[in-house]
Amino acid sequence: MESTNGLVTDAEIKSFFDSAPPLRDRVGIANKLKEFIQLNSASQGNGSARRVVCVTSGGTTVPLEQRCVRYIDNFSSGHRGATSTEYFIKAEYAVIFLYRRGSCQPYCRSLPEDPLLECFEFTNGSNVQVRQSCSEAVRRAINDHHAAVAAGHLLKLPFTTIFEYLQILQMIAISMRNLGPHAMFYLAAAVSDFYVPWKDMAEHKIQSASGPLDMRLVQAPKMLSVLRKEWAPMAFCISFKLETDSKILLEKADMALKKYKMHMVVANELVTRNEEVIVVTADKKIPVCRDKTQPGSDVENPLIELLVEKHSAHIKDADT
Amino acid sequence: MESTNGLVTDAEIKSFFDSAPPLRDRVGIANKLKEFIQLNSASQGNGSARRVVCVTSGGTTVPLEQRCVRYIDNFSSGHRGATSTEYFIKAEYAVIFLYRRGSCQPYCRSLPEDPLLECFEFTNGSNVQVRQSCSEAVRRAINDHHAAVAAGHLLKLPFTTIFEYLQILQMIAISMRNLGPHAMFYLAAAVSDFYVPWKDMAEHKIQSASGPLDMRLVQAPKMLSVLRKEWAPMAFCISFKLETDSKILLEKADMALKKYKMHMVVANELVTRNEEVIVVTADKKIPVCRDKTQPGSDVENPLIELLVEKHSAHIKDADT
Secondary structure, three states: OOOOOOOOOHHHHHHHHHHOOOOOOHHHHHHHHHHHHHHHHOEOOOOOEOOEEEEEEOEOEEEOEOOOOEEEEEOOOOHHHHHHHHHHHHOOOEEEEEEEOOOOOOOOOOOOOOHHHHHEEEOOOOOEEEOHHHHHHHHHHHHHHHHHHHOOOEEEEEEOEHHHHHHHHHHHHHHHHHHHHHEEEEEOOEOOOEEOOHHHOEOOOOOOOOOOEEEEEEEOOOOHHHHHHHHOOOOEEEEEEEEOOHHHHHHHHHHHHHHOOOOEEEEEEOOOOOOEEEEEOOOOEEEEEOOOOOOOOOOHHHHHHHHHHHHHHHHHHHHO | OOOOOOOOOHHHHHHHHHHOOOOOOHHHHHHHHHHHHHHHHOEOOOOOEOOEEEEEEOEOEEEOEOOOOEEEEEOOOOHHHHHHHHHHHHOOOEEEEEEEOOOOOOOOOOOOOOHHHHHEEEOOOOOEEEOHHHHHHHHHHHHHHHHHHHOOOEEEEEEOEHHHHHHHHHHHHHHHHHHHHHEEEEEOOEOOOEEOOHHHOEOOOOOOOOOOEEEEEEEOOOOHHHHHHHHOOOOEEEEEEEEOOHHHHHHHHHHHHHHOOOOEEEEEEOOOOOOEEEEEOOOOEEEEEOOOOOOOOOOHHHHHHHHHHHHHHHHHHHHO
16 A cells, blocks of 8 residues: 555555544534634735644644553644744744643743732732732733734634544644635644554553563554645645754655655754754755753744745745 | 473573663652652541552553554553542542543543543633533543642653563652551453563664564563562552453452462453442352443442552461
8 A cells, every 4th residue: 555655645644544533523624624724824904814823832642542541642832833823923923833732832832830829919918919920921921821822813722633634634724725825824733754554442441461562553643745636736845854863864854855845844852952953845954943041042933034024035936 | 591380580581681671760759759758648637547558540552663653552541540540639648640641631531532632622712611512521631630739749750661560660669668558459450461672672673574573572571479578568459350351250350369379359351340349359250240220330439449448458367
């Protein structure tokens, strides 16, 4: 069933979606998407529609049992996706934020680990009160977040498993197709490379007998090429490559660019990912660093600036 | 190296701890433990010391790579441990809550998934305000939680990996040894049965080549018998058995009771675990159900009542 060039075949895609457990609340998600895209693709008064970006964030899980007790998880705090969402909204994009449940949320990254217990206290009148040290972080989290949602510029859709992630991504991409080159995909989620097909999975908890546990995982179908070719062929697409070994990073990013026909691949190394990334395009490798003269500055600030500029060029190219 | 009766050997334990990555802030944890146990083991005015229970909660992770990108996780919300902690504190125990980062916290279980964004809003004076619908849940979370910590009745220690979990559990158990029969272990955490020894682990991210991924995990050493035999031999010990298949549940609970010399094993099935459990002892199987005539009642309420009563008997037995 595997194609010879390493790309996913139609049969593999069909088999993945056919065998996946059905998505809960598919209709609700479809309605939210339709409404969000209608709202933001309408002319904004100045004759041009708002651009829409789908930001994916956090890691997917791969269940090892149907009644899930054990699963394989991909580490990702979701910090990159959450921070980038803030900068996209600042740059007047509408953002569909497809995020792992429990991962970092836009406008919330300066909060402590357990904000409710660490940022609030009761006064004698039994009124809840924000601690002085947290007040700016709490204001940003509640106020800016609510403002973005209320204005219709931020739609949040959660996932946990790779099955949920790919099914919702497909729905988003197909509903963004009509936006043509005004759509962007910023695929920062850490998607599992391997999975256990639902039908091959143990129904019950795997028993720990006396021996070791041998597991065979198969390659998860890479949906990037399908997204580019079929789901939203006019959209501007950026994927991410994370490695812990800097020696193979750029080579792997380059391979992903060509194989999946991405417009750009953001290459990042685990330990330095909040300091700098390298944006790999067909003809250039562009290093992007955070402004080290500014305390608390983010690498996402110049990164999103660069991407918005390249997206503008992509739209201009498509129009001519 | 494996012993013939399926129990863990001294060499296996030594090898696990020797090869584990060193615990961060070991000294800080040791100091907190010492202070907490001193405070609570001092006579409470009425001549008797407070009993101390170690509640473990949430699932452990097993890293698949040393610079961890991928790991295997055990599903556990931590609801059981968090709720039980509240009832133990109500029953005048001091609780050492050894919990998985991000899992459910005591006094917080009625909160929505993202309390900061869902429970608060800004008023025009830019004062933060609790939404009416959440006010009781927020009051409980902040007030009761802070009260328990401030009174010195609740010490919270977080873990993520199985390496952190077992290292901290060992420290807790050894520091509770002097409490003799007044100490209790309530081991509700979902600990991985399998793991990859740190030294066998890939240093870098496992590459997704063209084939399937074959993995071999070895059995994690079961520390329960060591806890009973060496770390805290006088303590009252309760472990948990969760299965998705009710047919094998009681048999497995019984086996665990005998093999690890637990005083009790709480048997629970995945789908009904919030409605009822069965407490397995050497001579009885005691079903414990939540009070269905009371809306919002917990199975942990009668469960902790039963355990406190059995713990009293254990202390009396030891004293005579």
